[in-house]
Amino acid sequence: MIRLLFTLLLLGLLPAAHADNDITVPMKAVRLGAHSYFVQGQPGAASSENQGFMSNAGFVVTRDGVVVFDALASPPLAEKLLGLIRTITRQPIKRVIVSHYHADHFYGLQVFKAQGAEIWAHRAAEGATRTEEAAQRLAQRKEALFPWVDDNTHLLEADHFVDGDTDFEMGGLHFALRHVGPAHTREDLAMLVREDGVLYAGDVVFRGRVPFVGDADSRAWIAALDKLIAVHPKVLVPGHGAPSRTPQADLVFTRDYLRYLRTRMGEAARNLVPFDEAYEKTDWSKYRAMPAFNEANRVNAYNQYLRLEAEGISE
Numbered sequence: 001m002i003r004l005l006f007t008l009l010l011l012g013l014l015p016a017a018h019a020d021n022d023i024t025v026p027m028k029a030v031r032l033g034a035h036s037y038f039v040q041g042q043p044g045a046a047s048s049e050n051q052g053f054m055s056n057a058g059f060v061v062t063r064d065g066v067v068v069f070d071a072l073a074s075p076p077l078a079e080k081l082l083g084l085i086r087t088i089t090r091q092p093i094k095r096v097i098v099s100h101y102h103a104d105h106f107y108g109l110q111v112f113k114a115q116g117a118e119i120w121a122h123r124a125a126e127g128a129t130r131t132e133e134a135a136q137r138l139a140q141r142k143e144a145l146f147p148w149v150d151d152n153t154h155l156l157e158a159d160h161f162v163d164g165d166t167d168f169e170m171g172g173l174h175f176a177l178r179h180v181g182p183a184h185t186r187e188d189l190a191m192l193v194r195e196d197g198v199l200y201a202g203d204v205v206f207r208g209r210v211p212f213v214g215d216a217d218s219r220a221w222i223a224a225l226d227k228l229i230a231v232h233p234k235v236l237v238p239g240h241g242a243p244s245r246t247p248q249a250d251l252v253f254t255r256d257y258l259r260y261l262r263t264r265m266g267e268a269a270r271n272l273v274p275f276d277e278a279y280e281k282t283d284w285s286k287y288r289a290m291p292a293f294n295e296a297n298r299v300n301a302y303n304q305y306l307r308l309e310a311e312g313i314s315e
C-alpha cells in the first residue's frame, strides 16, 4: 500500500503530502579537509524553533562513493543534508556510520538507506531501536518535532555491526572506526579519516566546557579518550557544537577532568568522607571558570561519588 502511494506520488497523481515539513533552518556544508565536510547543528535541545537540527553530521567524498557520519534528527533533515552532498558530488552514498543510537543522530537513516547506503554501527547497538525506551523517545519526538518526525519516520537498525575497532578503505581513503564506548553510550563509535586527519567523535567529546558525566562509566570514558588521543587528529568534529582545530588539548582536558573527578571522589568514598564535605574540600579552581561548571560539576561529582562508592563495595 505504501509502495502504491509512493508510486502515485512519484507520478504526480497525489498532492505532495509533506510539503509542510520542509526544513527552513539554515544548514551549510563546511569543508574541514580535502575530502571531509560537516554540518553544524544549532545550540540547545531539539525544538520546533531549530526543527530538530541541533546535532552535527559529517560526510566524506571519495572517488568511489560517499561515507556519511550520523544521519541527523529526522528524515527531512537528512534530505536537506543529502541535497547539500549533491551540490558537491554525484558519487553514490555508500555507507552511513552511526555514532550512537540517540534520536538526534539516527532518525534520518531511511533517507540514506533509500539511496542504497549500508548502515554501520557498533554491535552494542543491536536491538537499540526495539526497546521500550526507543518507542517512548519516538512518541516524544513525534510531538516535539512534528511534522518533521511523524508516522513516516522509521527507526532503522544497522545492516552491518562492527565488533570493535575496524579499519576500511574506500576510493583511496583510509577510515579508522574506533569503539569508544561505553562512555556516552555503550555503542559509541568515532571515525577518523586518515588522509585528512579529521576525527568525527560523536558525543564522547565535549569542547571547551565541563562535560555532563552523570553516572557514566568514567573509567571506560577515560580509556576511550586515550584511544582518540592516540590517533592524533588534526581536526575534531564533536556530536554537537563547533569543530576543534586543537583536538589534542580538548581531548586531554576532558580526560584529565574525568581523572580528577575519579581520584578526588574515589578517595572521599573510600575514606567514608561525606559527599558535601568532600565536595567543599576539593580544589575546583582549574574548572570553575569553564562553561557549564555550575550546571554540571556538582552533579558529576555527586554521581561519580556514588558510583565509586558502589565500585569500592563490589571490589
Ligand SMILES: [Zn+2]
Binding pocket: 100, 102, 184, 203
Ligand atoms: Zn547522544
